[in-house]
């Protein structure tokens with residue numbers, strides 16, 4: 001389990017992580033989702049002690065990372081810019097790492113097999129593709145068979161087969177009861193991988209909830225209804241906590257009532273319903289709603305800058 005309390009990190013005048021409090025539970029995949037510059041990598045670096053908090057605290061399995069005597073056995077981390085000697089082979093890199101905590105060579109071979117690195121294990125890491133480098137980072141994270149896994153953008157640079165492999169790997173690790181914390185800016189990937197989501201924007205937590213709750217935005221149910229008598233149905237459905245929007249002459253959006261209740265009301269009044277379609281927000285919609293104002297570099301601003309630069313040239 002990972003527990004952060006009022007965790008803050010400032011770089012000069014810039015607050016990268018702004019008083020975040022959250023916990024990452026064992027037995028499920030927790031996605032850490034946010035736009036570029038949101039503070040995901042900084043938070044993960046703070047968890048494993050690569051950066052020190054300006055204030056607040058964070059612990060892994062009950063203690064700060066640095067206080068674990070055998071950290072590779074407790075926490076496996078894949079973080080960007082991992083220092084790997086480019087002239088060393090993947091096998092030797094993993095052997096050296098394993099030696100720091102007395103991990104046997106057989107385990108090195110196991111993680112090489114598990115991550116599909118076998119054919120390149122004796123090659124120099126300097127010549128690795130981004131995807132192979134990611135697999136090596138994941139192999140290193142798994143070396144100590146840790147209870148907690150922290151993976152920063154693990155699918156970055158992987159081909160579709162690799163992306164799928166990571167998905168099944170992390171789900172399998174969580175199913176074994178491990179704590180899995182995985183960052184991404186890819187909403188679509190998180191939608192099929194994570195059980196729980198922590199959404200961050202400009203260093204602050206915007207949502208911390210099961211994935212289904214984030215998908216529905218915690219909002220009332222929304223159902224699109226097609227009917228031959230929209231006026232009569234709207235009148236029959238009106239009530240406390242119910243919002244009805246007229247979309248077209250024969251179409252209503254009803255918020256706050258389940259589809260079955262709408263069908264029952266229509267049936268009891270003899271109103272013909274020709275369509276009843278529960279609307280599910282996509283994770284992308286939910287994410288845009290959550291992070292809309294929290295993006296560090298808004299695309300329209302970049303557009304506006306480009307436009308003014310063009311105008312500058314033409315004048």
Ligand SMILES: Nc1ncnc2c1ncn2[C@@H]1O[C@H](COP(=O)(O)OP(=O)(O)OP(=O)(O)O)[C@@H](O)[C@H]1O
Nearest residue numbers: 011014016034035036037038039040041042043185
């Ligand atoms: N060492 C540093 N010195 C100064 N500013 C930093 C440093 N590390 C991160 N930042 C700033 O802190 C903010 C958060 O960065 P961070 O890398 O944690 O975000 P992120 O969510 O991981 O983004 P990305 O998806 O782009 O990696 C950014 O504004 C970044 O520029």
